[in-house]
Amino acid sequence: MDRGRMGARLALLWSWLCISALFGLPFTPTLDMDVTPRTTVLFNGLLGSRWFNSSSQNYSTLLLEDQAGVLYVGARGAIFALVTRDIGAAGSSRTINWEASAGQKLQCLNKGRDNQTECFNHIRFLQRFNETHLYVCGTHAFRPMCTYIDVDHFTLSSGFEDGREKCPYDPTNGYTGLFVDGEMYTASQYDFRSSPDIRRNYPYPTVKTEEGPIRWLLEANFVGSALVRDSVNSSVGDDDKIYFFFTERSQEQSPFFSQTRVARVARVCKGDWGGLRTLQKKWTSFLKARLVCSIPDYEFHLNVLRSVFLVEAQPAQSSIFYGVFGLEWTNVKTSAICRYSVEDVQKTFDGPFMESQESKWIEYTGKVPEPRPGSCITDAFRARGINSSRDLPDEVLNFARRHPLMSRHVRPQEERPLLFKRNVGYTQIAVRRVTALDGRPYHVLFIGTDEGWLHRAVEVGGRVHIIEELQLFEKTQPVDRLVISPLQRSIYIGSPTGVLQLPLSTCSRYTSCFDCIFARDPFCAWNGSACADIESQPGRSGLIQDILKGNRGCKNTKDGPTVFRVRSVMAGDDVLLQCELRSNLAAPRWTFNGRELQGYGLDSGFRVGTDGLLLIGARAEQSGHYACFAVENGVHVLAANYTVRVRTETVQPGESAPPPFPATERPLPSPPAPLEPVPLPQTFRNMETVYISLVAILGGLCLVLSVVLLYMSFSARTARRGKRGQQGPGRNERKRSSHMELKTISSRCNGERAERDERMAGATTVDGLLQIVPGEGQASPSKDSLPPAPPLPAPPPLPSSEYANGLSATLPSVLRKMNGNSYVLLRQADSDTTSPLYHSFTEELNRILEKRKHTQLVTSQPDESSV
Ligand SMILES: *[C@@H]1O[C@H](CO)[C@@H](O)[C@H](O)[C@H]1NC(C)=O
Numbered sequence: 077m078d079r080g081r082m083g084a085r086l087a088l089l090w091s092w093l094c095i096s097a098l099f100g101l102p103f104t105p106t107l108d109m110d111v112t113p114r115t116t117v118l119f120n121g122l123l124g125s126r127w128f129n130s131s132s133q134n135y136s137t138l139l140l141e142d143q144a145g146v147l148y149v150g151a152r153g154a155i156f157a158l159v160t161r162d163i164g165a166a167g168s169s170r171t172i173n174w175e176a177s178a179g180q181k182l183q184c185l186n187k188g189r190d191n192q193t194e195c196f197n198h199i200r201f202l203q204r205f206n207e208t209h210l211y212v213c214g215t216h217a218f219r220p221m222c223t224y225i226d227v228d229h230f231t232l233s234s235g236f237e238d239g240r241e242k243c244p245y246d247p248t249n250g251y252t253g254l255f256v257d258g259e260m261y262t263a264s265q266y267d268f269r270s271s272p273d274i275r276r277n278y279p280y281p282t283v284k285t286e287e288g289p290i291r292w293l294l295e296a297n298f299v300g301s302a303l304v305r306d307s308v309n310s311s312v313g314d315d316d317k318i319y320f321f322f323t324e325r326s327q328e329q330s331p332f333f334s335q336t337r338v339a340r341v342a343r344v345c346k347g348d349w350g351g352l353r354t355l356q357k358k359w360t361s362f363l364k365a366r367l368v369c370s371i372p373d374y375e376f377h378l379n380v381l382r383s384v385f386l387v388e389a390q391p392a393q394s395s396i397f398y399g400v401f402g403l404e405w406t407n408v409k410t411s412a413i414c415r416y417s418v419e420d421v422q423k424t425f426d427g428p429f430m431e432s433q434e435s436k437w438i439e440y441t442g443k444v445p446e447p448r449p450g451s452c453i454t455d456a457f458r459a460r461g462i463n464s465s466r467d468l469p470d471e472v473l474n475f476a477r478r479h480p481l482m483s484r485h486v487r488p489q490e491e492r493p494l495l496f497k498r499n500v501g502y503t504q505i506a507v508r509r510v511t512a513l514d515g516r517p518y519h520v521l522f523i524g525t526d527e528g529w530l531h532r533a534v535e536v537g538g539r540v541h542i543i544e545e546l547q548l549f550e551k552t553q554p555v556d557r558l559v560i561s562p563l564q565r566s567i568y569i570g571s572p573t574g575v576l577q578l579p580l581s582t583c584s585r586y587t588s589c590f591d592c593i594f595a596r597d598p599f600c601a602w603n604g605s606a607c608a609d610i611e612s613q614p615g616r617s618g619l620i621q622d623i624l625k626g627n628r629g630c631k632n633t634k635d636g637p638t639v640f641r642v643r644s645v646m647a648g649d650d651v652l653l654q655c656e657l658r659s660n661l662a663a664p665r666w667t668f669n670g671r672e673l674q675g676y677g678l679d680s681g682f683r684v685g686t687d688g689l690l691l692i693g694a695r696a697e698q699s700g701h702y703a704c705f706a707v708e709n710g711v712h713v714l715a716a717n718y719t720v721r722v723r724t725e726t727v728q729p730g731e732s733a734p735p736p737f738p739a740t741e742r743p744l745p746s747p748p749a750p751l752e753p754v755p756l757p758q759t760f761r762n763m764e765t766v767y768i769s770l771v772a773i774l775g776g777l778c779l780v781l782s783v784v785l786l787y788m789s790f791s792a793r794t795a796r797r798g799k800r801g802q803q804g805p806g807r808n809e810r811k812r813s814s815h816m817e818l819k820t821i822s823s824r825c826n827g828e829r830a831e832r833d834e835r836m837a838g839a840t841t842v843d844g845l846l847q848i849v850p851g852e853g854q855a856s857p858s859k860d861s862l863p864p865a866p867p868l869p870a871p872p873p874l875p876s877s878e879y880a881n882g883l884s885a886t887l888p889s890v891l892r893k894m895n896g897n898s899y900v901l902l903r904q905a906d907s908d909t910t911s912p913l914y915h916s917f918t919e920e921l922n923r924i925l926e927k928r929k930h931t932q933l934v935t936s937q938p939d940e941s942s943v
């Protein structure tokens with residue numbers, strides 16, 4: 077016992093040291109950026125979705141022709157033309173089957189390729205060629221081919237072209253390509269033997285990147301490309317530019333030595349035809365720079381680019397682009413979104429060059445030849461008699477060849493990510509500019525994850541608010557492509573098994589004025605009776621919306637879907653007053669007879685959770701009015717109102733409604749002694765147990781937080797250690813609101829939900845002491861009200877369903893302070909469960925449900941419910 081106590085004290089001391097050390101660190105910035113999606117919509121709660129699939133796989137190349145109402149889809153061995161209004165409409169799709177021949181597949185197999193995945197014709201390029209034809213390229217079982225598609229008849233033209241220099245062999249190789257004014261640009265490492273290359277394939281002669289003496293590209297993995305029309309209304313006679321986005325192996329010394337790869341932006345001028353003698357058929361205007369997306373003060377760099385989206389503006393220089401970044405360690409899932417301006421990229425390209433000296437890259441400080449190398453041909457060049465890249469002097473071209481890399485980095489606007497999310501692997505981004513009711517333009521971000529979720533978010537003042545997270549597919553699979561149709565007000569999502577069409581917003585999901593404005597969805601406004609798409613409304617007057625703050629405009633805080641109930645219970649019973657909040661960002665507040673209910677301590681007889689208020693052993697003085705308010709953006713909205721009557725006298729059989737069971741069966745066996753409404757521990761032994769448990773929990777907490785800390789600091793420094801992030805705090809756990817408290821009882825924990833939890837939580841076992849299970853705000857997609865006194869099935873055992881009963885009221889606040897995201901159910905090590913102070917959550921739930929059944933039977937007045 078003594079040794080145990082010593083150990084406990086030491087552990088307590090260590091815990092506090094550890095916790096205070098943690099608080100000493102400036103953890104807030106990252107937490108601010110790691111926002112919780114306001115609502116969670118599961119697959120079966122999707123509204124207005126359409127689905128297209130066929131026997132093909134890998135629907136990863138999408139070409140939208142919005143005006144024509146056609147979505148072209150390149151898949152494995154097939155090309156489809158779908159009707160954008162409803163891609164799933166029966167009989168409306170047209171198909172071209174284009175698979176590699178059996179002989180070709182055999183050759184592919186003989187090359188040592190996988191005949192289950194690689195030896196197929198994966199469509200990688202699909203673009204408009206001219207008024208009547210599309211141009212399409214496929215990997216064709218490791219022998220790329222290209223051809224034309226006659227759009228009217230939707231057939232392949234008979235002539236096939238060699239695609240070896242236009243399309244990669246490998247279906248998974250990074251690749252980007254586009255047609256600009258009839259010119260075809262592509263970038264990829266086409267073959268595993270060849271070097272990566274950015275080229276103009278067409279018209280001839282082909283222009284490429286240079287391989288010597290300095291490699292312009294090193295193991296580059298391309299994710300995107302974009303045209304910026306700088307020539308339009310240019311006062312200097314500027315040229316259009318094509319930007320390429322990729323991740324490559326870093327050549328220059330990086331201060332972040334753990335990382336071997338860097339994100340880059342490169343550009344070429346559209347009018348570049350290469351040099352005459354030097355840089356013949358090579359870009360004279362190729363420049364590249366590093367794209368930085370890192371968390372200030374942490375030296376935490378997200379160095380792998382996964383997707384980019386250009387938001388065009390007038391003039392072209394004011395365009396901006398969004399990048400999705402991740403880490404090169406595949407076992408650490410972390411994502412960030414950074415936003416850049418094209419103007420900043422241009423400034424970087426006008427800045428100092430880097431130079432390689434004895435295989436070290438340093439800033440070049442010598443004289444730069446005139447006219448400036450890497451420039452597009454402008455009026456200033458023409459005034460000097462240089463009409464095209466072929467007229468550039470050798471001196472300039474030689475400099476350009478040796479100095480492709482800029483010294484300055486392209487930094488994100490705001491100098492930090494807009495969004496940083498741990499445990500989420502973003503794969504794709506698409507952005508839509510929307511003018512809200514306040515007349516300001518907002519960017520709505522659609523971000524897909526590797527597990528098939530879509531985050532819909534709005535950017536407000538350099539911060540991102542995630543309106544909702546949507547589960548797109550029944551089975552987990554990555555989002556491969558996102559395309560927005562402004563005309564159809566839809567987003568199309570390409571995935572391995574099919575294409576999904578979703579409306580850009582689903583305002584009808586919000587059922588009250590406050591729900592509508594809390595969502596801060598620029599597409600939606602409250603019209604007095606419903607939350608509706610602004611576009612669908614005849615006029616804009618009378619509409620209510622508040623994107624900036626999300627709390628102004630609505631009047632009646634009681635107009636929501638409020639539950640009114642009367643509940644009669646027997647003294648000594650446990651009662652759950654349900655109050656489930658739809659929003660993950662809302663916090664529950666309870667009032668009792670109009671006064672805020674405070675102190676959910678051991679002896680108060682109350683416990684509060686995300687889903688309700690628990691009265692433990694109801695006493696007569698607890699009769700009265702209970703109201704649950706959802707607090708969001710500083711507004712208290714009434715969510716539930718209960719009138720509780722605690723009866724002290726025993727109800728005589730026959731006095732009220734005759735019971736369906738013989739009276740003798742009614743009083744259910746009272747719970748055994750250990751299940752007494754948690755008494756304050758009186759004895760020293762009990763004190764000891766509480767003490768040790770507290771220590772255990774704090775210790776465990778500290779362990780977890782230490783791991784978080786280690787992950788944050790070490791992953792930024794060493795790649796090797798970063799690999800250990802695997803054991804980090806619940807890689808798969810779902811982030812939840814910072815306002816979460818301990819979950820008490822969920823009467824709605826059906827199998828599906830438990831299953832989802834399990835899947836989301838992963839089996840996160842932190843050895844020995846405690847287990848952390850993700851907090852769960854609201855998971856039910858339906859906005860249904862609470863059923864009147866629901867007849868509840870016995871809940872399945874929850875994963876890790878025990879927690880320190882007596883400590884529940886004090887722990888969450890500690891947890892909350894430590895991490896903006898909640899972790900709510902704490903589980904004691906097995907040995908602790910034998911303690912009389914701890915009993916199973918399931919057991920407790922069962923007991924309460926039993927009692928509630930009992931309560932219903934003796935209630936003379938049935939529950940009255942209204943919504
Ligand atoms: C298409 O999707 C539906 C719904 O997910 C599924 O039932 C069906 O089997 C799929 N068809 C094919 C050919 O994969």
Ligand SMILES: *[C@@H]1O[C@H](CO)[C@@H](O)[C@H](O)[C@H]1NC(C)=O
Nearest residue numbers: 181185189190191192193195
């Ligand atoms: C793939 O190749 C293996 C032999 O390596 C063969 O047994 C198998 O049937 C092939 N699968 C398909 C789908 O062609």
Ligand SMILES: *[C@@H]1O[C@H](CO)[C@@H](O)[C@H](O)[C@H]1NC(C)=O
Nearest residue numbers: 205206207208209210224233
């Ligand atoms: C478009 O290109 C195809 C393939 O080169 C050609 O056959 C067709 O005539 C062209 N159509 C027009 C309208 O130029």
Ligand SMILES: *[C@@H]1O[C@H](CO)[C@@H](O)[C@H](O)[C@H]1NC(C)=O
Nearest residue numbers: 305308309310389390391392
């Ligand atoms: C170019 O300038 C003209 C006249 O100043 C203007 O009408 C036009 O909209 C501008 N075009 C673009 C694309 O900015």
Ligand SMILES: *[C@@H]1O[C@H](CO)[C@@H](O)[C@H](O)[C@H]1NC(C)=O
Nearest residue numbers: 458460461462463464466467
């Ligand atoms: C450039 O074009 C101008 C006018 O078109 C012409 O006078 C001049 O000779 C050209 N210069 C060269 C080097 O071709």
Ligand SMILES: *[C@@H]1O[C@H](CO)[C@@H](O)[C@H](O)[C@H]1NC(C)=O
Nearest residue numbers: 133134136193247248572573
């Ligand atoms: C194609 O889809 C399958 C699953 O259906 C997936 O395993 C594979 O990685 C996908 N291939 C590509 C190139 O996306």
Ligand SMILES: *[C@@H]1O[C@H](CO)[C@@H](O)[C@H](O)[C@H]1NC(C)=O
Nearest residue numbers: 603604605606607608609612
């Ligand atoms: C509000 O919008 C809904 C849905 O568009 C519509 O049915 C309803 O009539 C509108 N109400 C008012 C008051 O405009």
Ligand SMILES: *[C@@H]1O[C@H](CO)[C@@H](O)[C@H](O)[C@H]1NC(C)=O
Nearest residue numbers: 634701702703714717718719
């Ligand atoms: C709850 O309902 C009761 C009875 O209808 C009412 O007296 C009380 O004011 C309501 N409480 C709130 C907060 O609206």
